[in-house]
Amino acid sequence: AQTVTQSQPEMSVQEAETVTLSCTYDTSESNYYLFWYKQPPSRQMILVIRQEAYKQQNATENRFSVNFQKAAKSFSLKISDSQLGDTAMYFCAFMRSSGNTPLVFGKGTRLSVIA
């Protein structure tokens, strides 16, 4: 079974600064997908960024980027130029590439961006 660990329950960052959220996972699969989802107070689940395990290049989406270390099974999220609207719960998630399988979520990190 796969597990996802987010070791930082809460973090805070000053507006315009950079913050990195940690995520590690455990799996015996060789190919899979990793995601970061954002859940603001409205509780919508919003996809932030995705990474395919067979791709060595780290994914980037505007101010969001990941540091994917496959050997270490690490998938951290870096948020640059933090904005007040980035305040939310952030969930790291794993999904097997074969079949139509559910996401396995970490426990989440609550990020507060401070003005």
Added chain:
Amino acid sequence: GAVVSQHPSRVICKSGTSVKIECRSLDFQATTMFWYRQFPKKSLMLMATSNEGSKATYEQGVEKDKFLINHASLTLSTLTVTSAHPEDSSFYICSARDGTGGPQPQHFGDGTRLSIL
């Protein structure tokens, strides 16, 4: 992009009532949908996998007679909380994946906040 619609967004009802929650994929067909439950300040917990035209697969510890799932079409899955009690109060959220292969992400509904008095 793909959109998943979940209805209702909020339900308040008396203990003993059965509550039905709908999850629709609006612009794609979903042979599989997933139902999650989320307690306050906690992560999403998978309850069951809903399969079109067949029985749902429930996670360990989830009562299938309490949480009835029906996936009668390629765009609709329903979750019925039967004879709901206060301990069933929670945030329920569904997701579906556009099954065209590749790293397609799960698309989530906006969730249903269920409060049982």
